[in-house]
Amino acid sequence: MVAPTVLICDDAIFMRTMVSDILQQAGFEVVGEAETGAQAVERYKQLRPDLVTMDIVMPDMGGIDAVREITKFDPDAKVLMCSAMGQQALVVEAIQAGAKDFVVKPFQPSRVLEAVQRVLG
């Protein structure tokens, strides 16, 4: 059985590590990481992962623009937005830009996995 692949995008290595651990334990293969929106778009194009986790706030092209670019490139892209508390308007914008779902920090692994399930169907 081939493990589903995921690209993790967040400018904090701390957050990337957390998300990575949660997803790996759930059977994902982390095929790439990105620290900026620009890197996220580039790596998506290279890696074509099954799933992308994307932080909203990142330098050099924020998460929302990155989702927009990725969705333009691949309308079937499955992007999961990661947001901190208190960012409803931004998350709505992200969904409008093409993100399929979101999770809120602090992460609860069960919620992350629920969201992933919904996104991947």
Next chain:
Amino acid sequence: MSLDPSRYAELFRTESREQLSAINRALLLLEQGGDAAEPISVLFRAMHTVKGMSATMRYHAVAEFAHELESVLDRVRRGDQLLAPDLMDALFASADALETAIDEASEQAGQTPAMVAALQRLRDVAGGSSTSEFPGAPTKETGALVEVAVADPLDGPGVIVRVRQAADAMLPGVRAFMAVQRVRALGEVAAVNPSLDALQASAVPISFAMRVVTTASVDEIEHAVRSAGDVAFVEVDVSGRTRRESRSTIEVVAEGEEVTRASARPTRHVRIDLARLDALMNLIGELVITRGRLLQLTASNPDPALDESMQMAARLVSDLQTEIMTMRMVPVWQVFDRFPRLVRDSARALNKDVTFVVEGKEIELDRSLLDEIGEPIVHLLRNAIGHGIESPAERAAAGKPRAGRLVLSAARDRAAVLIRVSDDGRGIDRPRVLARARALGLVDEGTREVDDDALFRLIARPGLSTAEQVSDLSGRGVGIDAVQVKTRALGGSVELKTVAGEGTTITIRLPITLAIVRALLARSGTERYALPLTHVRETLEYDRDVVQHVKGKPVLVLRDEVLPLLDLRDVVRQRAAPFAGGPNREIVVIERGDRKSGLVVDELIGQQDIVVKQFDAARDGLALFSGATILADGAPALIMDVGSLFEGT
């Protein structure tokens, strides 16, 4: 499955420190003027990241504090709040409070007094925090569900879809938006109650309803709504017929399922426990010694096949040594980074105007050396600001620019790194130091002049501070002697240059790496000594022509220089014949800074990588030596502290 934050505590701290570094840099940039947009952006992002991380770690007090700061920064970013000097100060104070709070963070920790003070200051300057949805220390939300009566706007063609959100829904407004969006994909959403705007902005889970004109089935509609997440209840009312559904739990991929473990992540960096690097260092040290022994053995028992393998092995050990030492090398900016902030704070506290320049940020040094030299540098910087650089008024009166110039530079010099702290202040007051030295009996009564080296030796004595005030910053017993001691302990040396009225430069010379150094082995009598190459300029054969006598003392004539000449036998007080100047002896030209000297030894054995074992012993007893090593044949050798050889002359 729950997340155990303690596993990530170290990572949290490291990452937070990086964010704090960025915050301080941005604050300094903002204070200096110039384009504000980028630094403000950086500040906002960094604060946001710290908030997210600390919330994840359940350090609630820190997260809330970061949230407040983020709100203020958001207002600044949007132009709703002016970035005036008093707000800058409040932000600096907040950054400090945040730093200590992070160091002491724990789940139970509440707000520190520094945080409370900083928050008060922020509020005084920038008003209260904006209405934000930060719920504070989260307990499970009791989720007061607001029942929304289905009202008139929903009259009309189509089906009514009623949704109640789960009590623990996060960002319920977004979920509601998503639900409407998904249903929209199936047809037309003719009306929403409450309005879509109100829905999107909702901070608590609610119930809502939509009127939808669609050809999709009830199942499809319900599925679409549920796919938005956090739906406790959904009902599609088709011409009065209703169907209730309760929330179904989504099965999570559990353990026990056959999964392939992820292969190594393609990352560019790897975080290594520092203890592992130290262990590697020790091992390579042992390997270097063993290699030396093997080479010696193969030299005395030649065997072509063995020779070839031995050469190969020796080369591999060298390469391995290089790789490991490189792993330990770290650019100095990692420690220098915090100095601009420190200089700014010190200068302000003392009402001095200081322009701080850092050069050579990319120069690399062994990480333990860099860690250790941080404090001495801080002391030198504070000294320069406190005693070296004059007040703006004094400087103006002396025809100098009002702002003093303080330069911290790092540079390579063959096998050493030079770290310089240089100021253009008043220089060290020679007469005053001399007067004090005379009073303490450290110099002859008649001494009226003293050169830089002698001056340094004087002020490096503990207790010779001539500072008028013992300020909070320097002079509290931690004198330049501490810098000297620390540097020597690291195998380095300190040098002073000062000109009255013009300024002072202190140079710390350090070997690039601590544990393995290249040294010249020399024999004197029956003992062997190691001279680190950082202090060796050249060697020559003892020759009547180059050695002459001036006033009865031997000197070395080296091309056009006349250098003092020492005999290693005398230096180490070996019970050997007095200076004989035999034809088979050799001379090593040693140096410290600008000063050079000749050292006569019985024999030069060769160059070798030696593993430095430092002494634990009290420094007094072994002033001439900085450590010891084991040579290839297993016998010990003392490592000379070359700098100390210059002190008697």
